[in-house]
Amino acid sequence: MLSLIRRQTSVGREVYRAATISVRNASSGPEINKKQALYGDYHYRESIERGRRSYTKRNVLTALALGGVVTGIYFYSLKAVRQEDYSDIPMPPEPSAEQKSRFESTDK
């Protein structure tokens, strides 16, 4: 497939085509494939990182704030329901030793 494409495409695009295919074949592991899929056809990585730099700080702060809100809701909810102590439910009587052994043997 590689050599076939070299013949069919024009001279000017030859290098580009070969490069993208070799990159695709050489990429090992899911992480590199994922990065390529993230940016699609746009290959100029330094430019993307530079463009994202001005948004990093605000994005991180937003992530922390949202995470904090979620965590706060979680722990508050737990705290709010912790007052339940099941005192209104009558405790059943302690089973005898014979009943305990019977329970354990039938369980297997």
Add this chain to the structure above:
Amino acid sequence: MSSGSRFVLPCARRVSAGLPRLAERSTRRFISLKSLFAPPPAAGDSAAETKARVLVKQDDLFHQLSKSPIKEMRQKGLMIQDHGCCPTCVRETSVNAGQAATREPLFECPDCGYPTHCSEEHWAADKSRHSEQCGYLRESNEDEHDLRSGRTLREFEFPSAQLPEVVVNFKSWDTFLYTRSFTNVESARAMRHVSKVLTYPITIGAALHQYSPFTLGSGLTPEGLKSMTALRTTIKEHELARSEKELQMQQMPLRIFVLGARAEAMLPPHLYLQLSYLLPHSSMMVYFVGPESIPTADETRSTIAVSPRLALKYHKGYFHDVIWNFAPFDPFTDVFFLFSPGLGHPKGRGGWQPTIEKLLETKCPIFATGFHQADMDNDVAALTEDFGSSMDWLLKPQANPFASLKRDFGIRNLSEWAIANWGIYGFRGKRYEVQRK
């Protein structure tokens, strides 16, 4: 049949839900079944063709100008030697005799390749001053060789329109090129080449677009917001009427006047299509008015219809002479751009004054650029001095995020540099609705 013979990278297909399928992608080639059985061209032919076309290889772009394989670069070197001056000579002689005498710069700096000084001793003496420009000169050297190297310049294959949901980000060249899917720009050098020509249409687009980088928090004044809101209302009306022919016929096109047009008027018309893609539903006319706006003196005016929505018109002459061709002006549809007008330059100031007077009367927003901080400050000072009391500031003088990324050097003096549209500012004639006694 068609899907079997279409060759598309699978990773591109996976994300195409997010990125648009561009209508005129010239970067994708489809292999048909027929071509699989075509005889391949002889290997020798294509190699010879490559060699004949490419004068300079990508890893060999730096050459001393006098030893360059490209004829134009050698000629440029000779021109600099003819017209330039050696700064060390100038400094030494003006200190001693009060009058600057200089020898021709015949010695080429080994680091940047340009003929900067007359001899090696003078070059060594001036090293600290020259080193400020040396890096940029070398970059310029490599860029110029790259442009003339004969390779296929794929970065100039620009994308076409995109879906309205794919919003363009105007914070910087990086975000702009990514959000507009300029996939052929793959290196810093490509970005420099592209930014040098695109700076004119994209500066206009960035000023007009609703997601402009010029916001109230970053230099736009309340008066500026009023002017831009008027223009953006018109653009929005165009967008709202996109599906109704009767409404479209009633609407006025945007009129963008580029005054004192020189380089920007000589750009290939398809570059201004990039401006049209930023405002996809608006019909617009770009008027290039200026004494140098047409390279040839055959006609006094001509029109190019680039697309159903974009027309370029060229008028040769001073704006204040031809103003009655365009009157009346409407601040809701008209905007003026002056790219590096040199308002404060002693030779240009007198020529610009009558035009600026007329522009202030139209009450339409006017944006002007400068090619570095000193030039912009000079222009702003001259403007304030001449017209300060009858104008409002729309956009405070600031760096333009869509300035060219290349430095241009003067032939006469290589220490003087210019960056196209480095800074931008906006103003407008004062307008009173209530007269107080």
